Amino acid sequence: MTGYRDRERLAELWSAEVDLFRAARPESEKLWRAATRHLPDGVPMLWMAKWPGPWPVYVRSALGAHFTDVDGIDHVDLCLGDTGAMCGHAPAASVRAISEQLAKGSTFMLPTEDAAVAAELLTERFGVPSWQFTLSATDANRSLIRYARQVTGRRKILVHDYCYHGSVDEAFATLDDTGAVVERRGNIGAPVPPSETTMVVPFNDVAALEAALSTGEVAAMLIEPALTNIGIVLPDDGYHDAVRELCTRFGVILIIDETHTISAGPGGMTTTWGLSPDAVVVGKSIGGGIPAGAFGMSAELAERARRSLELEDIDVGGVGGTLAGNALSLAGVRATLSEVLTADAFVGMTARATEWTAGVQAVLDEFAVPWQVTQLGARAEYSFRATPPRDGAEAAAADDFELQQYLHLHALNRGILITPFHNMALMCPVTTTADVERHSLAFREAVSSLYA
Incomplete structure (x- = not known):
């Protein structure tokens, strides 16, 4: 206390x-x-x-x-x-790009040049080469969880105790005094008990992590590389090396949510600390003040995910929304990454x-x-x-x-x-x-x- x-x-x-x-x-x-x-x-x-x-x-x-x-x-x-x-309120470069695009139209359900440029900028920063755009980091996390379940055939997601990943249902789980997975305090209207969807381990606890991953039930480990929404909790030396090795050993997709930890540098902790995720999530800051999020995947994960999808059903599978990747958001992302958050x-x-x-x-x-x-x-x-x-x-x-x-x-x-x-x-x-x-x-x- x-x-x-x-x-x-x-x-x-x-x-x-x-x-x-x-x-x-x-x-x-x-x-x-x-x-x-x-x-x-x-x-x-x-x-x-x-x-x-x-x-x-x-x-x-x-x-x-x-x-x-x-x-x-x-x-x-x-x-x-x-x-x-x-990026600060009303940064000039972002405002200019957003205003110019708004005057030309904000959403088309079609790509603009800004999308590919924004994806290239994110690739340079975070190292994963294949990107998709959303309206929030929450949406990006949800999409990656679905893809992870799709390609692994497994049900559960592993998170850290007292994590925060937006309003993702699977992340509103914590450990009680007995070590059981329970709803986090304040969880509103949970659809199912979190123990059905989620495993939870304490941050920096390698033994608990290995025990959870070795069950073979985990599709993806969704983490912030440092906890930030319960106060800043930094990783021990060697912790991320253990996370990467164990996820690889047990066939678990490692998703790093950099929405807050991008404060560590232009490429977040992924680049600053030399981490090697299978997927990266960013949001909030990259749009210059308007709603925007993104998730990047390794070439292998992107290929596995794309190969698993049928074109006929790709619009109704639970990933994406009508306004996701809209022209206005992408204009903001391109300008913010290239001219503001440098x-x-x-x-x-x-x-x-x-x-x-x-x-x-x-x-x-x-x-x-x-x-x-x-x-x-x-x-x-x-x-x-x-x-x-x-x-x-x-x-x-x-x-x-x-x-x-x-x-x-x-x-x-x-x-x-x-x-x-x-x-x-x-x-x-x-x-x-x-x-x-x-x-x-x-x-x-x-x-x-x-x-x-």
């Missing part, structure tokens, strides 16, 4: 921050109250109600690493759409994340706070434990929702946005040292209010 035990003080601090929020954001309140007539909790998706404070902040405009809300408050955006705006951009993004990490660590050291901070390229995150977690269960055990909400609201009241789901900060190509320093100062004030 966090070691922070003065819950009465935390409640008082929270109440004071709520009062500050209410006083500063009357226009957001007006829009929210009007929205509640037709939107549950006044938001277009219920998870948006998780933002700290009595109502959500309404955005008026955004550019680069900043946005302005309807009350005229400028914010440093360190959430960046939980990676969806990793190798040079990642140098600056990673440097800003290093500054952010150092700023957080300095505050933790100053006040002797038993928390830790971990960085993954352009992304960094602190958690309420003294040492970095080795698996998802350790990370989850350190969670403290009330403390997290206070820290997030405190930051928001000082014009700094971090993701509402955990304590993560992400840098975009135009995040500045001054932006990072704003967070460092606010974070020191927040920690001082708790520990001084």
